[in-house]
Amino acid sequence: MEATVDSTRHRLLAAAEELLLTVGYDSVSVRAICSAAGLNPAAVHYHFGSKEALVAAMLEDRLAPVWANLLDDVERHRREGWVPATADLVDAILEPLTELAADPVGRLRLHLLARVLFSGQRMHWTSPWFSLEPWVALLRAARPDLTGEQAGTRWVLAFQLLLQVFGTPAAPAPTPPRLSPAAVRSFVVAGLDAP
Missing domain, CATH: 1.10.357 (Tetracycline Repressor; domain 2)
Structure with missing residues (x-):
C-alpha cells in the first residue's frame, strides 16, 4: 500500500513540475495535474490537500x-x-x-x-x-x-x-x-x- 501511495505522489509531483515548466503556475489547474498524471481528479486533494x-x-x-x-x-x-x-x-x-x-x-x-x-x-x-x-x-x-x-x-x-x-x-x-x-x-x- 505504501509503495502505491509513494508512486501516486511521485506521479503527481512529476506531472505538476512538467506542467509548471511548460505553462506556468497560474495556468495549471489541479484537474490538469491529475489528468497529466493519469489519476482521478481528486488525487491532488487526497494526497496533498491543495495545489x-x-x-x-x-x-x-x-x-x-x-x-x-x-x-x-x-x-x-x-x-x-x-x-x-x-x-x-x-x-x-x-x-x-x-x-x-x-x-x-x-x-x-x-x-x-x-x-x-x-x-x-x-x-x-x-x-x-x-x-x-x-x-x-x-x-x-x-x-x-x-x-x-x-x-x-x-x-x-x-x-x-x-x-x-x-x-x-x-x-x-x-x-x-x-x-x-x-x-x-x-x-x-x-x-x-x-x-
Whole structure:
C-alpha cells in the first residue's frame, strides 16, 4: 500500500513540475495535474490537500537536496566547535541560489518557491532547513549577542530579499536576477551582521 501511495505522489509531483515548466503556475489547474498524471481528479486533494501544498511538496523534494549536504556540513562543523562567521552562512545559501538561477529549471523552482512563500499561506515543510530554527541557531553561534527573536527577524528579512532577487515572485514568469551575487551577498551579510 505504501509503495502505491509513494508512486501516486511521485506521479503527481512529476506531472505538476512538467506542467509548471511548460505553462506556468497560474495556468495549471489541479484537474490538469491529475489528468497529466493519469489519476482521478481528486488525487491532488487526497494526497496533498491543495495545489499550493502539492507545489510546496514538489519544491521541497527538488530543493532540499540542493542545500542539505552543504548545510548539514555547516551544522556538523558547528557541533564540533567551529564558530561560523555570518559570511559563511550567507555563502552556504547564496552558492546554490546562484547555481539554481543560472539554470532555467532551477530558476522556475526558485520562482515557484518565492510565489508560494509570498502567498502568505502556511506551508508544512518537513526538511529542517525550510524552517527558521536551524538558521537562528547558526546565526546566534556567529553572533551570540543577538536574541533568538532578533536573529529570526534578520533571517526573515534576508530570506525575503533573497527570494525577491532570485525568485522574482512579482514577474509573470521566472527571470534571471538583475543584481550580481556579490552585491546581494554584501547586502545580506551586512544586514545579518549589523550591530
